[in-house]
Amino acid sequence: MSKFTKKKSGELPAVNTASLPDIVFMLLFFFMVVTVLRNNNLLVKNELPKADQVEKLKKDRSVYIFAGKPSARYQDKYGKEGKIQIGDKYTDVSNLKAALTEARAKLLPELQDKVMVALKVDKETNTGLVTDIKQELRDLNMLKLIYITAPGTEIEN
Amino acid sequence: MARRATPEVNAGSMADIAFLLLIFFLVTTTIEKDKGIARQLPPNEEVTDPPIIKQKNLFIVNVNKNDQLLVEDKLMELKDLRQAAIDFLDNGGAPAGSPERCNYCKGKRLPESSDNPDKAVVSVQNHRLTSYKMYISVQNELVAAYNHLRNRESQRLYGWDFTEMKKDLDEANYQGNEEELQTKLENIQKLFPLKLSEAEPKKSGQ
Numbered sequence: 500m501s502k503f504t505k506k507k508s509g510e511l512p513a514v515n516t517a518s519l520p521d522i523v524f525m526l527l528f529f530f531m532v533v534t535v536l537r538n539n540n541l542l543v544k545n546e547l548p549k550a551d552q553v554e555k556l557k558k559d560r561s562v563y564i565f566a567g568k569p570s571a572r573y574q575d576k577y578g579k580e581g582k583i584q585i586g587d588k589y590t591d592v593s594n595l596k597a598a599l600t601e602a603r604a605k606l607l608p609e610l611q612d613k614v615m616v617a618l619k620v621d622k623e624t625n626t627g628l629v630t631d632i633k634q635e636l637r638d639l640n641m642l643k644l645i646y647i648t649a650p651g652t653e654i655e656n
Numbered sequence: 657m658a659r660r661a662t663p664e665v666n667a668g669s670m671a672d673i674a675f676l677l678l679i680f681f682l683v684t685t686t687i688e689k690d691k692g693i694a695r696q697l698p699p700n701e702e703v704t705d706p707p708i709i710k711q712k713n714l715f716i717v718n719v720n721k722n723d724q725l726l727v728e729d730k731l732m733e734l735k736d737l738r739q740a741a742i743d744f745l746d747n748g749g750a751p752a753g754s755p756e757r758c759n760y761c762k763g764k765r766l767p768e769s770s771d772n773p774d775k776a777v778v779s780v781q782n783h784r785l786t787s788y789k790m791y792i793s794v795q796n797e798l799v800a801a802y803n804h805l806r807n808r809e810s811q812r813l814y815g816w817d818f819t820e821m822k823k824d825l826d827e828a829n830y831q832g833n834e835e836e837l838q839t840k841l842e843n844i845q846k847l848f849p850l851k852l853s854e855a856e857p858k859k860s861g862q
Contacts, residue, residue: 530681550796627784637700
């Protein structure tokens, strides 16, 4: 009978924390894998305009173009006019084609035809610069583009 | 040689080290989610004979260098643009009985506004000095007008929102027949095809 009666031990057993490092390591590896360290060093001011009618960008097939005023620390050297940045350096509208072709060549070969250009343009840039970029894209026959925006809307309620 | 038992390494602080690394990665991680307004540019080729668009089927949005809107020759606030575009697209002004008659339009059917959504073209003209912020806002409002009408039609025909289903399909969240959904989405796109034209921006002084 006394088989079923619990043995009474007054103290609570200590919680076994031996597997805690394993759990933490698992989380650690997860975050290490998903972390993307910023690979573009931004040379331009990049405050995106807001929009809410948005679609998601397919990252594997996109080429990024940044545009905007040079960042504060480069303004002495490059002035305050809007500039285009591809990769890690400033690009002129006239060099845009070469830079874009180069950027496209870095994509997977099977995705190069489906390339999508992601425009990250600062909200205080003039539209003229964007139009120049678009004209070059049309010449290159890279016709899909996406204006990257921040969530929200510009209309104040 | 006397064999000595190697003393066990104390692993008690391993959790602390791992926590430290974990917190570092937690803090530095930015899971980037880039979203934006997608657009297809017109191919760069000479158009031999451009189609003639009637004035009433054109909805002209003009943005000047001070970010002011001129819609159909009237000054307009940005917040009114969406409704104005919806009214224009949904007008369905073709006379009853004609093949161009739009059966699903719920607009005012004014004869001086667009015939049907298929013919209606929105034309945006920017000045080169228009700010990009304004440009995106205008595009956003116009896309919103199209989405509003497409959602209305998909609710009527299939009972779901066009934008939400499209999002599900893009993110591969849709459980069901994807091809069927794709054709349904295309049907709705055909009811309200996105016809947004962008004129070359005017230079100052023109």
